[in-house]
Amino acid sequence: MSISTILFDLDGTLLEMQTEPFVQQYLKVLGSHVGDAYDTQKMLGLIWDGTKAMIMSKDAEKTNEQVFMEYFAEHGEWNLDELWPIFDAFYRDVFPSLMEHTQPSPWAKQIVEAAKGQGFRIAVATNPVFPRDAIHHRLSWIGLNPADFELVTVYEESHFTKPNTEYFSEICSKLGVEPGDCVMVGNHMQEDMVASKLGMKTFLVTNWLEDRGEPQYAVDQKGSLEELHQAISQRSGVFAK
Structure with a gap:
């Protein structure tokens, strides 16, 4: 066939x-974008753990985005309604700068x-x-x-x-x-x-x-x-x- x-x-x-150096640079730039208003290291650790949660998920009823957001809401200490627009702006406006890597x-x-x-x-x-x-x-x-x-x-x-x-x-x-x-x-x-x-x-x-x-x-x-x-x-x- x-x-x-x-x-x-x-x-x-x-x-x-x-891939590995790119991901390291991505996390560094994301941390800088989030800034001092949040515990950057704690947040980056949560992003990493949330990514692992997506990889481990076998729930066909939940998108990876839903798995990630639920993990973030459960284990984080931040208001997602305030935080998510910051993430959206990062991926829209800042992420393109990573092309140099x-x-x-x-x-x-x-x-x-x-x-x-x-x-x-x-x-x-x-x-x-x-x-x-x-x-x-x-x-x-x-x-x-x-x-x-x-x-x-x-x-x-x-x-x-x-x-x-x-x-x-x-x-x-x-x-x-x-x-x-x-x-x-x-x-x-x-x-x-x-x-x-x-x-x-x-x-x-x-x-x-x-x-x-x-x-x-x-x-x-x-x-x-x-x-x-x-x-x-x-x-x-x-x-x-």
């Missing part, structure tokens, strides 16, 4: 970057255009632990926007995160496809290649490869962004007709 749909990871895949390349747009040219359905399967604005900004850094894709996973709409297989199942449900119709393209062994457990084909991008060691998952094909572009353009390997 040939593949009809390609799911692209964003950070470290389409958007070239080292990434290394956007022309490959992303070329790969997406090649996939469209070959008739593939495409989606952005980025870990939905960020608000919509933060994810859309990162797409813009590589010259893309949500309209280029059938689906972009964001925390306001997603009910699961990587590395949970339910995350990939939800994408399939929204797109109306089976796992066997899809290739998951990503740079992370544990968070992206786990899609193979559902029966998806996988392509491991090696430019900014991340691998914590365990667990290991099936990799059907791997290569650089240039090799990914070539494979899609030529309909070879996992992308063969």
Whole structure:
């Protein structure tokens, strides 16, 4: 059975970057934005723990945003009606400055255009632990926007995160496809290649490869962004007709 749909990871895949230093800088800038009116270190710790709560959640009735906000309300000491507009302003106005901590390349747009040219359905399967604005900004850094894709996973709409297989199942449900119709393209062994457990084909991008060691998952094909572009353009390997 040939593949009809390609799911692209964003950070470290389409958007070239080292994830850990980027996240550290993101938290630093967020802390500065929040300012002295709040206990910054306590708040950043709560954001980190709230992110973990999203990753651990298996509640299909709650979006990741709802899980995060409920955790924040339960464990924090701040009025969310006052705090959330500050967060919204950060993601809208300040987050774009973090582009300097990434290394956007022309490959992303070329790969997406090649996939469209070959008739593939495409989606952005980025870990939905960020608000919509933060994810859309990162797409813009590589010259893309949500309209280029059938689906972009964001925390306001997603009910699961990587590395949970339910995350990939939800994408399939929204797109109306089976796992066997899809290739998951990503740079992370544990968070992206786990899609193979559902029966998806996988392509491991090696430019900014991340691998914590365990667990290991099936990799059907791997290569650089240039090799990914070539494979899609030529309909070879996992992308063969």
